[in-house]
Amino acid sequence: MSAVAAPPSPYKGLAPFDDSELDALLFFGREREIEVIVANLMASRLTVLFGASGVGKTSLLQAGVAHRLRREQNAVVVVFSAWTGDAVANLLDAVEVAAGGDAGALRRGGPLADVLAAWTRRLDTELYIVLDQFEEYFLYHENEHGPGTLAEELPEALRRAGLRVNFLIGIREDALASLDAFKARIPNLFGNSLRVDRLERSAARAAILGPLDRYNELVPAGEGVEAQPELVEAVLDEVAAGRVDLGLSGRGGVGEEDSDRIEAPYLQLVLERLWEVETSRGSNRLRLETLRELGGAAHIVEDHLERAMAALSPDEKDAAAAMYNHLVTPSGMKIAHRAGDLAGYASIGEAETQHVLQRLVEERIVRAAENGAEGPRYEIFHDVLAEAVLAWRTEHEAERKLEAEREAAGRRHRRLLALAIGALVLIAILGAIAVYALVQRGDARSQAHRARGRELAARALTSAPVDPEQAVRDAVEATRYERSPAVANVLRATLLGMRVKAVLPAGGKPVGDVDFSPDGKLLVVAGGDGLARIYRASDGKHLRDLRHGSALSASVFSPDGTKIATAGDDSAARLWDAKSGALLHVLRHGGPVTSASFSRDGRLLATTSDDKTARIWDVSSGRQLQRLEHPGGVWSASFSGDGELLVTTLVPAAFDRTARVWDVASGRLVERLQRPDRMTVARFAPTGPLVVTAGLGHVAQVWNARSGRQVHPLIGHSSGIEDAEFSASDRQIVTASTDESARVWDTATGGLVGVLTGAQNFVLRATFSPDGQWVATTSRDRVARIYEPNGTLRVTLVGHRDSVTHVAFSADGTSIATASADGTARLWDPRVQPDLVPLGTQRGNEVAAVAFSQDGRRVVSAGTNGTVRVWRVGVPGHAVATLRPRSRVTAVAISGDGRRSATAGPDGSVQVRDVSSGRSVSVIHDVGAVRALALSLRGRQLAVIGKDGRAHLWDVDGQQSLRTVGDKVHAVSFSADGGRLVTAGSDAIARIWDVKSGKPVTPPLAGHHDLLTSASFSHDGRYVVTTSRDHDARVWDARTGRRIWTLAGSFAQINSAAFSSDDRWVVTAGPAATGIWDMETGRRLLAVNGRDHPLTAVALSPQGWRIAAGGFGGTVKTYDCRLCGNIDDLVSVARQRLAHLRH
Template sequence: MTHATITTRLDADNPWPGLESYCEDAQGFFYGRVRECEKLLKRVLDAPVTVLFGRSGLGKTSLLHAGLFPLLRNENYLPIYVRFDLKPGAASLSCQLHDAVRHALQAEAPDATLPRDDESLWEYLHRADLELWSTRNYLLTPVLVLDQFEELFTLGEGVPDQVEAFKYDLADLAENRIPADLATRIKDDPAEARRFNLRSHNCKLLISLREDFLAHLEDWCRFSPALGRSRMRLLPLGIDEAFEAVYKPAEHLMTPELAHQVVDIIAGAGLHTGAGVLPHDVDVRVNRRGATDVEPTLLSLVCRELNEERKRLGKAAFDEQLVEEHGRSTIPNYYTSCVSGMRPEVAEFIENQLITTTGFRDFEAVEDAVPSHLTREELDQLIDSRLVRLAEYHGTQRIELIHDVLTGTVRSHRDQRNAERSRRLAEEEKEKEKAALAEAAERARERERAAQAQLAVEERAKIEAQRQTQALLKRTRQLRAVLAAAVVVAVVAASLWVWAIRQRNEAQEHFRAATAERLYGESLLMLAGRSPLGSNDFDAMQMLLAAYAIPSTEAGRNYDLLTVLNEERNLLKVIDLPFVVRSVAFSPDGSRIVSGSADSVVQVWDAVSGQPVGTPMRHGDRVTSVAFSPDGSRIVSGSADNSVRVWDAVTGQSAGEPMRHDAAVMSVAFSPAGSRIVSGGADKTVRVWDTASGKPVGAPMRHSDTVASVAFSPDGSHIVSGGYDKTVRVWDAVSGRPVGAPMTHGDRVMSVAFGPDGAHIASGSADKTVQMWDAVSGRAVGQPMRHDAAVMSVAFSPDGARIASASYDNAIQLWDVAAGGSEPSVLLGHESPVWTLAFSPDSRELVSAGGDDGSIRLWDATSWQPMRGHSDAAWAGYFDGGRRIGSGSGGDDKTVRWWDAETGQPIGEPLRVDGPDVGYLFPVDQNRLLSLSHDTANTVAQLWDARSGKPIGEALSLPPGPNREVVADDTTNPRIAVKLEPSVLQVYKSDTMRPVGALIRPTEEVATFNFSHDGEIVATGSVQGTVELWDSDTGERIGRPMKGDSWVASIVFSNDGSLMAVGYANYRLRLWDTGTFEPKGEDMPQVTLPAVVALSPDNRTIASGGDDGNIQLWDVDGQKQLGAPLTGHSASVTSLHFSSDGKKLLSSSGDGTLRVWPVLEPDPNLLCAKLTHNLTPERESETARGIDYDSPCTQLTASEYAGQR
């Protein structure tokens, strides 16, 4: 194990470490990363495992030591830093981790019992008596910080066995999974379990690595999915943060102006001025990818070198001369120091391959550079010196300079080298001229000698010709023998040709398979937002389809296809375009969408196919806002050309003359009757126009800054507007007078909307909030609903149930109005700020457009969103023939709720059944509820009327007993089974609460039990892993016991009772044939405890829900995973039920939410349906590296973009 060693000690006179990392003691000098520190702290506190990743040179180690560790200590967490020693002969990685924990505890918790040498770290951290008290008498929680984890994939190649062994040990820690050897000991001796708190999670893991090694980490996610759940990407510093990093630790050494000057040097010699978060007028096109950023390592280097020069000159503080004269020479000097001592070919490689001829940054693939130009050791040295970095691009690692600021220096060195080479060449040419004259004289003398020799040659040639004539006669006689030998040679050659063809075919097959594997991996990484290539889901889906179709052994991989389909379940269509779309709107019948874009075009699209409808309608500048008239016959648009225009929605012809503002138009809307148009603009006015004549109606209404958004109330009597003056204002639509006082935000108001009842207004602001207001009083309704960045657009659903908001944080959030906007649902897919959105007329779909990603997206806004309402753990099932969902909860909630199974919307008000004996409550059918009480005093079961909330019949009250458990059957004649003693069960009729049949007496202590769907059979599962079946009428055993190898965690029957799925505590899932009492197929490995399982009605699919909140679908016949786990719940899954047609899966969770998931067929056409076109042949070739394949999307045509025009 190696520790972070930092040789430079920072103090007031030396506040920057240069290329070294900040240590924890240097926290007082570490600035510019406040937001990242807080974000990382939150992730570490919220998740058991966190992964921090970022490019080389961004200061990940400094962020850990000087940023995160002090914050963790304030929260009574103990950071334990580890960087593994991967040299051959070093201790195993698990031992190194074990030693790191021991040393940290000796220093920070001296009274703690230390881990024994023969005790695994998992066992130590799960000791039942484990308590780690600090010297200040606070209980500590260890945080294991594994830094520079990429070294396991580089240096670890030298010790592959150690890395492989550690992978499983780390997975046990990350997943809180009982190690295999301990599970075996517990199985042999159940008392062993009492030494441990098996469910505790007494530590946290934080892994830090370079982002170009994320793909390697993905391979580990198969063994430890937790490695993929909570991740944070570290980005370069922004201009403001870089200024803090320079100025804050050295306020006594420099002025703010000088600090800005230093930052400008790194940011590009002052060429970039930076920009605010939002455009100040409509002419600003936002492009976050072009935003200036600063490499922290280079910044620290320049600051340290300038400071050293300051001290050398004896200056008390920085001055302009120092910064001007020496600041810009720091980078050239640094470049020289990096390449000095290395072979000249290294500098030539950098100067020829890593910048273009005109001096721009370029790149070279690693496979082309090593070993042709560099050795691996030389590349590592350049990376360690922070001169170059590796970046992943379309599956290829490429080498590039760490920052554009280096290109001038590199180009200057190249120019000097080329000038020196030209001088040498000129001198060499002069020497060559002298040599050429001497050579010409020598050639003349040589010609004379050659002429004399020619006569002798000709004479010898005559003699040789006579000899060859005699030899030819002899060879003719030998010809027959030679021909016979040639036949043998031809046969051998043919065999070799066949072998060569076979080898070529095998090589091609390997290449096709490797290409498909790469495309599968890149598509999943991109969709997960973990790819260095970005998160473009259009490219990701096309990569997946290419991998699926490439003729290879990897073709048709259903796991990957289903993973993508599930990930994109909310996406209905993506319309990818080469320009920014600023506004979108649905037609009144929902069949069409209109968009306005930065290329000055208004375009209508088919809402189903995503194809353009009609001809484009053009403005003289970018289009900022569009809307359909209430009857759908016309379209109004506003533009930066200062005009409002009306168009025929069918022909695309302009209707009437443009209506003009004095500056760019920002927003337009029709009145409910369609007779008027309201517009707001950068001229700070709100104007009303007569639709038919195009003439203004009344005087303009004024803000004190740009008007960003306008809307009519549903009855047309009022207008709401929002502006850059941070206000929301309501106006009388007839008189133009203001109504009430302005409503204010903390920053510019970007969007406003009336609710469908006209009683409420929603506004979105650059202050990152959405606020709902009372339209009459102007008072805020509820708390602000928050995004992570400016809110650009808001919309009420036409049914009034939700508010949708689009933000600069690339996300769309759906807020439940009735719930006051708590816990939004999130739609992710845009890879840049989302500018605009709109609901469909039926409230079920949503259309949005992103800024620089140039896409219009259609979303299913209803089907797969969580159902919220319960405040405690919930249980749920399908009722009323699958038309309704019923859910119940216990704890402090104690309510039953009904939901529309199609829309997920609540039906009626929740029914609360309160009382001292109501601990858990859930529906038995649409008419009856069952409550259970489980405490130390007694266990009470009671039926209730689902409408009145009154009790039905007598309650069942049981005497006190340890580990009392109750399971209810959900048939029309419901029964309950109660565990009276560890190995005794009794079945009761729940309508009379009277016992049915004899006691059920399993041979081993019961861990769990369940009814068959018809209620006729009870299955019991023991702590030793045995499952037994019992007749619920008589209590008699059915058949023979079914033996497992770990205690039983869950049991479920198929609908017809022929199969039974059993989840075991050793993270296995097994199918049993209830007719033969034999296992069916292979065990299905789980990544967490399978707490709940369900079988589809057709017995083709099994679902398992874990205590990590994830759900995994399996194919019953092949026991194969149907895609990656379904993620969405934040606590244990409490129930799973398939719909009657098997196409949906209902889940509930300890987080109080219900979710419905699609159960999809592995059909690539489902993915094709989300696209509007195929790739062009050129893009297909680039994607598949020249491999020919037929796209599965046969109904789509090839084009560069959607609706190519």
């Protein structure tokens, strides 16, 4: 030890520990991991070591594993991570250096396996090759293949029998799935895999005090340094996993906050800073007071990059920002470049690039990764800085953009101010110029104001995918500065993206569970603070608390919704009355209760506990019926659908490989379902005897619990499986894995239905919607996602600040609840598109037409049988008036204002009636056979489409025929003023006619490819919208006949369309949804689901933006499009929704 000089500091900061005598002396806290890894590397041809980014793999491998292996006799150790260039050649160079040049005389020709075999024979040695930072191999050699490449040579070396070379692959956990590229060529690729976790608290304490002791041994007596015990504990508290986050969104980063796990790089960075400050003051003690003075650990970590960047000049910052864009991938992975390449990418001079890189090296933001013949490559200093660098660059560019806009506005202001001063000097003769200057100065201020609004709007769009709530706040703020349609559209877009309905506080500690009542009206949230909180599911209103008294692991409603079971760390489960909150029974265990689940009929409750038992209770009496003994703590229990069997699993720490199946009536163990690896989950299908099990291995199994026979394996994951469950129909199974995916399987065959990708960290839970149409997943990346079972990602639920750990659908599938380690639950709208809300039903016939009253309070619908009904908006169920036909009808219509209806009979007559009174307004005889009818807005003009395919026009009040227009007419509509008529033809052409003259007023509106189903004017008469069997709607200029927009995106026939009262929106109906389209852009704002039957008619209210639609099923439905309003309406909606999120 005396041969080693004392270092300037015993702490490394963000620098990795090297394979050196000094660093090995200072490396503490990983002693157990070193021995395990060394044993595996020496015993196995391939070891895969993985862990989260920044967990300290490189330090562990260099100062720990490599240094430990060098003690072995007759062993050569290589730690290799130079992945740019020729990987095989670089690896052989590294082996040659490690062998001390003894291999230099040997040839290198031929495959890697041959070269290594020759070298190990010549040297008579064991060779241990550590391939560190292997994720970077895929970054630089993504599509590599063929002879001479590592993609071919490494599998061959591993397959070579008798080769005295063992390999270890060190790789980031979020890149583990990339190793699938080798799976076909490396047998049992993951058979010997080890995970490096974050430091345990005791190990982290050793990492603080151990280096300090070593340092004190190396310095002269009296120069030692000590650390206050209270400082040690405070630092450990403040760098616990999840407490510090440098990134943009938590992408692939820290999981749930865990005071027993410590972030090693942040620990070293904080200690290094404390050492710098204390020793610069001449102090020989690391003190808590200094930590507080520096703002605590989080501030020290955050300040590292900020202090470094603040030391740069503005031009140097711009250069750094330009280079950062090429040193970090969008997913947060480091990438190395030479200075010349960075200069070219960033469009700056090479000399300037070298200067800035040197400054960044000095500040330990970047480092020289290699020093080859072409010069060093530079990369970000440490993985944990990668996302921080991206965040800094984004903020810097936004500030520079704002600064540029302000400077431009300032220049305009100064220029105009000078003009104003000159005008004052010559005020007598240049008064007009002074006025002009003042106006221009106001314009400059207005432009600066608008620039601020545009900046906020741009920031809102940028942040919407990662922070929807902040995006809405930014968009609302933007409306204070800029009230343009563009800003309004940004606010609409952010509101559409913010799917959270309510944030539900749960005591600030990780939430243990969420569950909806069977009717979907209530939600219970299991808090880590000992309270189960009951919320109203419609709006998140807090109703009552169930005071369990200790951290909760579960809270679940009984199947009939009358009771709630809670399970907690106080060695008890409790049964509560769901309505009153009264405590019914306390169900005692001898240790923390880990789960609670009801049988399907609600008569029984199963609880599991660390006391090595599962217990079955009678719900009505609280009496224990069975006590099921296990060899370790029990983690979960699941009843079979008939309640006769129960399957249990042990806690993960037990490393048990068995799921146990019990007979509920007798308590007898009937089957053991064995896995080759640790069991993590076992669940029964809702009906029948099937059980799905999963564990640390990559394969889930489906079993017949009664026979104990494995039905089939579910093969496809590349890492451990955290969750598995059946759909309600039993037809599908979903599994969630640490390989950052979920998968859906066919229960009957075991075949893969879909792979659910997109998560940036472990997928923790997965569950089906009640109807099986959707799958929800949760992840450590703080995001919940909604997929179709085939793997199509439909909705991303962003907003939690830590891992999302649980998820539940409401019974009707219209709400989702999530639980998180951030101490909250959230209510979300998971629907890809909202639903039309039923108002009433035209029983026995399809809806042929709908219209609103002028005040927008009533909807008038007409069925194909001629029955007209009036419905009150917002009061579903019963018509307030019904107008029945006096004879059989062949066609029906309603006026645009809903006041008149027209019906055609088989006798060739048309009767027009007043809807409110039912009295006959007019009867027009001898019109012939009628195919369709249309009334004008006020019902004073009538168009009759006869069997001849022509439109016959009538004056209703005068009962006079006006004229006949067109041919091949399928549908017809009047303009609001009654002066024009548009016909929709079976020849796919629409035509606009002058009612008075009967002549066409524009060229034919041609462009559709099939029969037209409708045509309608805008309220101001400037536009026409047509719909067709060709699946499209089109908007036309009613004066020129020019096509304005094609509204495409439907998968079948569109039957009807209408304009909003302000002509800002077009709404289409059919086949099964209404589409709401923006007239300014031609883009669809959203689709509103009609669900049951094709839609045939649509109308919009004259007051507001309510939609009414009807179709084949006879049901009239409505939807209030609150996002269709003006900018003030949108701000009001945004503020209301944001108010629900305060907690």
